[in-house]
Amino acid sequence: MGEKQIVRTSKDGSPTFALLRGEDSLSHPLGNLGLRDIDMKVYPTFGCGHDCKFCMTDIRYKPNEANTITYLKRFKKSLNRYYRFGGRKVLITGGEPTKAMERILGMLEEAQRYELDLIVLYTNGSRLLETYEYRGKTKKIVEHLYDAGLRHINISVHHYDPKKRQRLLNSDEGVCDIVEVAREVNKRDEMCIRLNCTLMRDYIGDVRGVIDYIGFAKRIGVTDVYFRDLFHLENRALSIRFAEMGKVEFTDNQRINFDGLIRDIKRVPNMQFVKTMSRHVGQGKTILFNYNGVQVWFGTLEIGTENANRFTYFAFMPDGNIYYNMNGPEFQVKS
Numbered sequence: 001m002g003e004k005q006i007v008r009t010s011k012d013g014s015p016t017f018a019l020l021r022g023e024d025s026l027s028h029p030l031g032n033l034g035l036r037d038i039d040m041k042v043y044p045t046f047g048c049g050h051d052c053k054f055c056m057t058d059i060r061y062k063p064n065e066a067n068t069i070t071y072l073k074r075f076k077k078s079l080n081r082y083y084r085f086g087g088r089k090v091l092i093t094g095g096e097p098t099k100a101m102e103r104i105l106g107m108l109e110e111a112q113r114y115e116l117d118l119i120v121l122y123t124n125g126s127r128l129l130e131t132y133e134y135r136g137k138t139k140k141i142v143e144h145l146y147d148a149g150l151r152h153i154n155i156s157v158h159h160y161d162p163k164k165r166q167r168l169l170n171s172d173e174g175v176c177d178i179v180e181v182a183r184e185v186n187k188r189d190e191m192c193i194r195l196n197c198t199l200m201r202d203y204i205g206d207v208r209g210v211i212d213y214i215g216f217a218k219r220i221g222v223t224d225v226y227f228r229d230l231f232h233l234e235n236r237a238l239s240i241r242f243a244e245m246g247k248v249e250f251t252d253n254q255r256i257n258f259d260g261l262i263r264d265i266k267r268v269p270n271m272q273f274v275k276t277m278s279r280h281v282g283q284g285k286t287i288l289f290n291y292n293g294v295q296v297w298f299g300t301l302e303i304g305t306e307n308a309n310r311f312t313y314f315a316f317m318p319d320g321n322i323y324y325n326m327n328g329p330e331f332q333v334k335s
């Protein structure tokens, strides 16, 4: 019997906790919370070939990594719990997740057993066209991902000019050939890209830059673009305890006036405001526009002020444990 059959739901679609089995009853610490609006953020690894000057991974808490067998075993159990308590969105991020292909492919295989609303991979895209051998089959990473059921890829491309991108990545490892990656992805039925661009004062940070970036996306066949504000690091005694301070400094220097940008964006001809949404249980907001057929999102987020007693994310970290948020070891779920 597949896991899809063990979930029973009430009329509004939420799980009926009383019907769940064994340890997952109402008495369980996860039982009262309800995870319907909480994203499962999965971190296969914190490793990455780049060293971006604003890398959030290097600003947050990073537990040690479990070995792959243990990690996948715990993922299986954690996904099951997440799903049974109502969660439906799985975001695989990092670090650079394609550095841990055995984990990603194992997880995608497991995820196919569930009726999720979304499973998306966040990547810098640098390795998507490389070949990789998995279970005796050698093919491009993008092809492995597609064959394992992945349909949504969120690729970080922080500038349309490859030279500026390379400068930001701060490493010798090649920059993503996004034109070629988009061509490969667009060949595959139902597979789609969202481009993720971090807003920075000296890169893409004003209306002109945003409009040029959208034009670039459209030319390469991408019609979904997310502009991400650099995180607001509040309550710093908590939020940057484990940070590389050079990266905090860079982030502080490059952060733009997000509300000012949105005000200016609303005045752009043909920029149609669609809606504003809460992001990660009120820690931020996302604003959606439509611009000449392109979905354009702007998101901002505050960290360090999360409610310690509830999930901001259902964060499954490389050590194979679940955390309420990414502020430190004390936020690990003890169960």
Ligand code: SF4
Pocket (backbone or CB within 6 Å): 048, 049, 050, 051, 052, 054, 055, 056, 057, 094, 095, 096, 124, 156, 169
């Ligand atoms: S590509 Fe992503 S994970 Fe890698 S260093 Fe840059 S921001 Fe960090």
